[in-house]
Amino acid sequence: MGPENRYGTAEYLPDEESHLFLAWRDGDNRAIETLYRKMRVALFRLLTTMANDPGVAEEVYQEAWITIIRNADRYEPRARFRTFFMTIARSRLLDAQRRIGRTVKTAPLEEEVFDIADVDTPTPEMVAISKDMVARFEIALRALPDVQREVFVLKEREDYSWQDIATIIGAPLETARARHRYALKKLTVAIGVI
Amino acid sequence: MTSSDPTLWKQLFDAVDAEQALEPSEFSDRRILAAAAAMSQQRAAAAAPALVVQSRRWTQGVRPWLAIAATVAAVSVVGINRAQFGSQPSIIAADAGLVAPPPLRLDFIAGSARLSRSANDALAALAATDDLCAPDTVLRVTGSTGPLAEARRAAIGASATAVAGCPVATAAQPAGDATIDAVTVAVRAAE
Numbered sequence: 001m002g003p004e005n006r007y008g009t010a011e012y013l014p015d016e017e018s019h020l021f022l023a024w025r026d027g028d029n030r031a032i033e034t035l036y037r038k039m040r041v042a043l044f045r046l047l048t049t050m051a052n053d054p055g056v057a058e059e060v061y062q063e064a065w066i067t068i069i070r071n072a073d074r075y076e077p078r079a080r081f082r083t084f085f086m087t088i089a090r091s092r093l094l095d096a097q098r099r100i101g102r103t104v105k106t107a108p109l110e111e112e113v114f115d116i117a118d119v120d121t122p123t124p125e126m127v128a129i130s131k132d133m134v135a136r137f138e139i140a141l142r143a144l145p146d147v148q149r150e151v152f153v154l155k156e157r158e159d160y161s162w163q164d165i166a167t168i169i170g171a172p173l174e175t176a177r178a179r180h181r182y183a184l185k186k187l188t189v190a191i192g193v194i
Numbered sequence: 195m196t197s198s199d200p201t202l203w204k205q206l207f208d209a210v211d212a213e214q215a216l217e218p219s220e221f222s223d224r225r226i227l228a229a230a231a232a233m234s235q236q237r238a239a240a241a242a243p244a245l246v247v248q249s250r251r252w253t254q255g256v257r258p259w260l261a262i263a264a265t266v267a268a269v270s271v272v273g274i275n276r277a278q279f280g281s282q283p284s285i286i287a288a289d290a291g292l293v294a295p296p297p298l299r300l301d302f303i304a305g306s307a308r309l310s311r312s313a314n315d316a317l318a319a320l321a322a323t324d325d326l327c328a329p330d331t332v333l334r335v336t337g338s339t340g341p342l343a344e345a346r347r348a349a350i351g352a353s354a355t356a357v358a359g360c361p362v363a364t365a366a367q368p369a370g371d372a373t374i375d376a377v378t379v380a381v382r383a384a385e
Contacts (some may be wrong), residue, residue: 024230024234027237029231031235032230032234033227033229033230037226040217040218040223041216041218044216044217044218045211045221048216054216058219060223061218062222062226065229066226066229069229069230069233070233072233127225129202129205129206129209132375133206134209134210134213135343137206137209138210141210153207156203156204156207157203157204157207189201191206
């Protein structure tokens with residue numbers, strides 16, 4: 001984020017990916033390939049985890065890119081390019097899940113409405129990552145409600161800011177934080193780490 | 195390592211990634227980069243100087259322009275404007291190739307907007323191939339079912355054959371394949 005604008009909010013300074021996308025839009029035909037090669041694996045894996053279905057993820061991945069390419073003129077670098085991408089991709093993902101009749105798994109109402117205390121302060125005990133832990137993590141991650149998994153992945157795997165996550169999921173910051181805390185608690189229990 | 199250690203989750207995600215090694219398919223890569231290339235061409239074509247020619251019968255009118263199109267590197271379709279010429283099938287071939295370097299701009303006006311646009315894309319791609327009459331040149335056609343759609347598919351195939359000046363195989367894709375547009379570009383089976 002950069003200096004504050006006249007509205008008192010921080011102005012976004014375009015990142016490298018945004019620059020590449022804008023350069024392509026301005027006539028540098030190679031810039032889009034550079035951008036695509038740079039981001040393809042990370043965006044695809046993120047989307048695959050969020051979708052919980054590789055087939056749906058592949059379809060949504062294509063649709064999101066093509067939507068962005070065809071509507072490039074509407075792009076304004078108000079956020080990181082990857083945030084812009086994920087906002088569109090998430091919308092396409094929800095469309096795809098509705099189309100194939102899959103119900104989006106939401107969290108129980110009480111989890112959405114009421115906040116919870118932070119996970120207990122961890123002890124300094126060190127735990128090595130084992131194959132078994134990875135397996136339990138993968139299963140528990142898949143079992144999370146969609147709305148919790150997406151926030152957890154965006155935060156812990158991709159290090160998106162809370163503001164970016166709120167933008168992508170179209171919900172208030174506190175909702176994003178609460179979903180993350182629930183996910184964290186469940187995963188912590190699942191992998192047996194405190 | 196504890197649950198509050200930020201490296202814990204990253205390491206777990208890395209471990210899952212390493213195990214699955216997921217990547218987009220080559221088909222996805224090709225489709226996305228082709229869409230970007232087509233959009234780049236459209237922009238370049240839209241900015242190109244234009245010489246406009248109109249023909250009442252598009253299969254006759256388009257033929258000489260396809261000959262020109264075959265000599266330049268890029269062909270793109272920039273849109274359909276039926277209102278300007280009414281319902282009569284017409285062609286505007288806006289040629290930058292005659293007076294300036296490519297890309298060539300080729301507009302085609304006929305029929306239903308969506309199918310015409312797709313057909314136009316396919317014809318433009320046909321024109322851009324080195325050998326229009328290669329036996330493995332295939333025009334892939336998709337769309338809804340029903341007599342009207344069938345008739346349109348047949349018409350598109352016949353038109354492609356007419357403009358290419360030699361038989362062009364038309365392969366109907368199964369409807370409902372979300373990864374393929376209603377009428378897609380011509381492809382070569384050998385590729």
